[in-house]
Amino acid sequence: MVLRRKNCWRGGSIELPAPKWFVIARNEYRVITGSIRQMRRYFPYIVIGLLAVYVFFIAPAVVSIFIDDFLAFVISVVAVPVVQIILFMFFFYLMIVPISDTLREVKTEQLEIFLAAPVKAGDVLLGGFLGRMPFYVIAIGVITGTFMALLAPLGLDPVQNIIIMIVFVITFLSALWIGTVVAAILRTRLGKTVRGKDVGRAVSVIIALPMIAVMYAMIGGGLLQALVDPATGGTVRAVLSLLPSSWGAEIFVAFASHPGSIVATGLETMLRFGGLVVFFVAALWLGAKAANHAYSLESTSFTSPKAKPDGFFYGAVRSLGGGGSSGTLLASIFKDYGRRLENLSWIVYSVGLVALIAIFLSDPFSSPEDPLRILSVMAIPLLAGFTVGTVSRGKATLFLYRKSPNGLGKFVKARLQQSWLVTVPVVADVIAVATLLVPQVTLFPWLANVMLASLRAVASVVLLLGLALLIPVFAEESRERGLSMMINLMAIIFTTIGLEIGFSRFGLGFGKMFPNLDPFTAVLCDHLLQTAIISVAGMVLLYFGMRKLSRIE
Amino acid sequence: MKVVISTEKLSKHYGKSGQIKALDELDLEVYEGETFGLLGPNGAGKTTTLRLLNCIIRPTGGTATVNGYDILKDDIKVKRVTGMLAESPGLYEKLSAYEFLEFIGALYDVPSDVLKERIDDLLKLFSLDDRRDDLLEGYSRGMKQKVLIAAALVHDPPILFLDEPTSALDPRTALIVKDLIKKLADSAGKTIFICSHILPIVEELCDRIGIINQGRLIAVGTVNEILTKTKTKNLEQAFIALTGGVEEKELLAWREHRAAGT
Numbered sequence: 001m002v003l004r005r006k007n008c009w010r011g012g013s014i015e016l017p018a019p020k021w022f023v024i025a026r027n028e029y030r031v032i033t034g035s036i037r038q039m040r041r042y043f044p045y046i047v048i049g050l051l052a053v054y055v056f057f058i059a060p061a062v063v064s065i066f067i068d069d070f071l072a073f074v075i076s077v078v079a080v081p082v083v084q085i086i087l088f089m090f091f092f093y094l095m096i097v098p099i100s101d102t103l104r105e106v107k108t109e110q111l112e113i114f115l116a117a118p119v120k121a122g123d124v125l126l127g128g129f130l131g132r133m134p135f136y137v138i139a140i141g142v143i144t145g146t147f148m149a150l151l152a153p154l155g156l157d158p159v160q161n162i163i164i165m166i167v168f169v170i171t172f173l174s175a176l177w178i179g180t181v182v183a184a185i186l187r188t189r190l191g192k193t194v195r196g197k198d199v200g201r202a203v204s205v206i207i208a209l210p211m212i213a214v215m216y217a218m219i220g221g222g223l224l225q226a227l228v229d230p231a232t233g234g235t236v237r238a239v240l241s242l243l244p245s246s247w248g249a250e251i252f253v254a255f256a257s258h259p260g261s262i263v264a265t266g267l268e269t270m271l272r273f274g275g276l277v278v279f280f281v282a283a284l285w286l287g288a289k290a291a292n293h294a295y296s297l298e299s300t301s302f303t304s305p306k307a308k309p310d311g312f313f314y315g316a317v318r319s320l321g322g323g324g325s326s327g328t329l330l331a332s333i334f335k336d337y338g339r340r341l342e343n344l345s346w347i348v349y350s351v352g353l354v355a356l357i358a359i360f361l362s363d364p365f366s367s368p369e370d371p372l373r374i375l376s377v378m379a380i381p382l383l384a385g386f387t388v389g390t391v392s393r394g395k396a397t398l399f400l401y402r403k404s405p406n407g408l409g410k411f412v413k414a415r416l417q418q419s420w421l422v423t424v425p426v427v428a429d430v431i432a433v434a435t436l437l438v439p440q441v442t443l444f445p446w447l448a449n450v451m452l453a454s455l456r457a458v459a460s461v462v463l464l465l466g467l468a469l470l471i472p473v474f475a476e477e478s479r480e481r482g483l484s485m486m487i488n489l490m491a492i493i494f495t496t497i498g499l500e501i502g503f504s505r506f507g508l509g510f511g512k513m514f515p516n517l518d519p520f521t522a523v524l525c526d527h528l529l530q531t532a533i534i535s536v537a538g539m540v541l542l543y544f545g546m547r548k549l550s551r552i553e
Numbered sequence: 554m555k556v557v558i559s560t561e562k563l564s565k566h567y568g569k570s571g572q573i574k575a576l577d578e579l580d581l582e583v584y585e586g587e588t589f590g591l592l593g594p595n596g597a598g599k600t601t602t603l604r605l606l607n608c609i610i611r612p613t614g615g616t617a618t619v620n621g622y623d624i625l626k627d628d629i630k631v632k633r634v635t636g637m638l639a640e641s642p643g644l645y646e647k648l649s650a651y652e653f654l655e656f657i658g659a660l661y662d663v664p665s666d667v668l669k670e671r672i673d674d675l676l677k678l679f680s681l682d683d684r685r686d687d688l689l690e691g692y693s694r695g696m697k698q699k700v701l702i703a704a705a706l707v708h709d710p711p712i713l714f715l716d717e718p719t720s721a722l723d724p725r726t727a728l729i730v731k732d733l734i735k736k737l738a739d740s741a742g743k744t745i746f747i748c749s750h751i752l753p754i755v756e757e758l759c760d761r762i763g764i765i766n767q768g769r770l771i772a773v774g775t776v777n778e779i780l781t782k783t784k785t786k787n788l789e790q791a792f793i794a795l796t797g798g799v800e801e802k803e804l805l806a807w808r809e810h811r812a813a814g815t
Binding site for chain 1: 632
C-alpha cells in the first residue's frame with residue numbers, strides 16, 4: 001500500500017515538526033489570499049511597498065495641507081482629549097473588526113478539523129490571529145504612518161519616534177487580539193444553533209452604531225467642546241483616561257509638546273508605556289487562557305425555536321393580503337422575514353442612523369416642510385432599502401415559486417406587500433416624530449407630511465424591489481446580501497438626489513413655476529411629482545425584473 | 554484479539570439535569586484490525602459517539618480508551634492515532650485540494666517529504682490529480698468528500714473513524730471508497746469504525762455491527778447474530794424490528810382523512 005511507504009510516527013524519518021500555530025497561521029493566510037493565489041508570493045512585497053509609499057510620500061503630503069493647524073492644535077488644551085477620542089475610536093474599530101467579521105457568518109464546521117487533530121486550543125487562536133496579521137499590519141501601518149507624518153515637522157528625537165511607533169502597534173494589536181478572542185468565544189456560543197447564528201448576524205449589523213454615534217457627535221454634536229469644558233467633560237475624560245488607548249494618546253501629546261526631549265516627560269512616559277506593555281501581555285495571557293472556552297463543539301441548546309399559533313397580528317396580515325391563498329402567502333413571507341433577527345436589526349440600524357443624522361448633522365427643523373424635504377432624500381430610501389433587502393435567500397426559495405402556477409407573480413406581489421407593511425409604518429413613525437420637532441407645528445402639515453412620506457415609502461419599495469429583481473442576489477451570506485443592498489441603496493439615493501437637483505436647477509420645482517405658492521405647498525407638490533416619477537421608474541424596473549426572474553436557470 | 558477501542562458506561566447527557574441523553578452508558582469493545590459499523594436512525598447518538606472517541610467533546614459520564622489511551626487524559630495522543638471523517642466538516646473552500654491536504658498533514662506532524670508523496674498518491678487514488686490546484690469551492694459535493702477521505706488518511710493512522718463515508722458519492726467513487734476501506738482493513742490492518750444509516754454499506758464492509766437508538770446500544774454482533782436474535786431475514790428488517798417503523802396501513806392514512814373530510 002502506497003500510504004504505508006513511510007510512516008511518520010513510527011519513526012520513518014526524523015524531522016522537527018513546524019509549530020502548530022505556525023501551520024494554522026500559514027493556512028489562514030492561504031485561505032484569505034485564496035482569491036489572489038497567482039500573486040500570493042509577491043503580496044507581502046506589494047503591501048510593504050505600498051505602505052512605504054504611503055508612509056514616506058502620501059501621508060506627509062496630505063498632512064502638509066493642515067500641518068500649521070495641527071501644530072497649533074497639539075499645544076492647545078483640546079489636544080489630549082481629542083487624541084484620546086481618536087485613538088479610542090481606532091481601538092474600538094479594530095476590536096470590532098474580527099468580531100463583526102465572525103458574527104456576520106458564524107461558522108463552526110471548520111472547528112471539527114482542529115478539534116479532531118492533535119492541536120491545542122491556544123495554537124488555533126494564536127495561529128488564526130497571526131494568519132490575519134499581514135492584513136492587520138496594513139491598517140496599523142496606515143494609522144501609525146499618518147500620526148508619524150503629523151509629528152515629523154516637530155523634530156522628535158529617534159527614541160521618541162520609536163516609542164510612539166511601538167505605542168501605536170501595541171495599542172492596536174491589543175485591540176485586534178481582544179477582538180479575536182471575543183470573536184472566537186462568540187463563534188462557539190452562537191455557532192451551534194440557527195438562532196445563535198441569526199443573533200450573530202443581527203449584532204454584526206448594529207455593532208458599529210455606537211461608533212458612528214461618537215463620530216457624528218464629534219463632527220456636528222459639539223462633543224469635543226463638551227470634553228474640553230471642565231464643567232461637562234470631567235467624567236468622560238476620567239473614564240477615557242482609564243483606557244489603554246488613552247495612555248498612548250497621552251504619550252503622543254506629551255512628546256509633541258516636548259519634541260526632542262525625552263527627559264522632560266521621562267517618568268510619565270515610562271509609567272504609561274509600561275502600563276501599555278503590561279496590558280498587552282495580560283491580554284495575550286488571558287486570551288490564551290480563554291482559548292479552551294473559545295473552541296468547543298459541545299452543544300449549547302437542544303431546544304429548537306417553535307412557531308406560536310397565529311395571533312391577531314398574522315390574522316391582520318392575512319386579511320391585508322386579501323385573505324385566502326394570497327393572505328397565506330403574505331403571512332408566510334412575513335413570518336420568514338420577521339423571525340430573522342437580522343432583518344429586525346437592519347430596521348433598528350436604519351432608524352438609528354436616521355436619528356443620528358437628524359440629531360448631529362442636520363440643521364434643526366424650523367418650518368413644516370423641512371422634515372419631508374430632508375428625510376426624503378436620505379432617510380426614506382435608507383429605511384426602504386434595508387427592509388426590501390435582496391430577492392430571496394437562496395435560489396431554492398425562488399424555485400418554489402417558479403414551479404407553482406403563476407408563482408412568480410404571486411411572489412412579487414407578496415414581497416411588495418410585505419415590504420410595504422414594514423417600511424410604511426416605520427417611515428410614518430419617523431416623519432411623525434420629526435415633524436413634531438418643528439416649533440408650533442399644526443395638525444394639517446403633520447398629517448400631510450406623514451401621508452406624503454408614506455407614499456414616498458411605497459414608491460421607494462417598488463423601485464428597490466424592481467432593482468433587486470433586475471440584479472438578483474440569492475446568497476445566504478450576509479456579506480454578499482449586504483453588498484447588493486448597498487448597491488440598490490446607492491441607486492435610489494442618487495435617483496432622489498438627482499431629482500432634487502433636477503427640480504431646482506431646471507426650474508421644475510413648483511415654487512419656481514408658481515412663485516405665489518406658499519413654500520409648504522410647493523414642497524408637497526414637488527414631493528408628489530417626484531414620488532410619481534419614482535413610482536413609474538419602479539414599475540418599469542419591476543416589469544423587467546420579473547422578466548429576468550422568469551428566465552433565470 | 555487486542556481491544557483497541559473500549560468504552561465503559563460512556564455517556565453524554567445535555568440539559569440542566571441531564572435529561573437529554575445523547576449517549577447513555579455505552580459499553581463497547583472494538584478489536585484491532587476490525588471494521589465495526591454503528592447503525593442508527595437520525596439523532597440516535599452515532600456522531601456523538603464518534604466525537605467522544607475522538608476527544609472532540611468530553612463525556613459527562615464513563616470513559617473510554619482508544620489504542621490504550623484514555624480519552625479523558627490523553628486526548629492529544631488519541632487524536633494522533635486516529636483519523637476522522639466527519640459527517641459535515643468544514644472545508645477551506647479557498648484552498649486547493651493539495652493545499653488542504655498539506656495543511657491537514659502538517660496539523661498531524663507528517664514530515665514534509667513523506668507528506669508530498671502521500672498527497673500525490675492519495676490524489677491519484679481518488680482521480681483528483683488533474684484538479685489538485687483547483688480551489689475546493691469549485692469541487693462538486695462528491696469530490697469534496699473524496700478530499701475529506703484523503704484528509705482522514707493523510708497521516709496514515711491505525712484507527713479510522715468514518716461518519717457516513719459514502720454519502721454524496723457517485724456509485725463509482727462509492728465503490729472506490731468501499732474497496733479502500735476493505736483494503737485498509739485487510740491489508741493494512743487498520744481498525745475502522747464506521748457510522749452510517751446506509752445498511753448495505755455497513756452489511757458489506759463491517760465484521761461486526763452495533764445498533765444504537767436514542768443514545769443506547771440495543772444490539773451488537775455480526776450481521777448473522779443480529780438476524781438470529783431478531784428473527785428476521787435481512788438487516789433492514791432487523792433494524793426496523795429494533796428501532797421501530799411505520800405500519801403499512803398508516804402510509805396512506807393522510808389521504809383517507811382528506812377523503813373523509815370532503
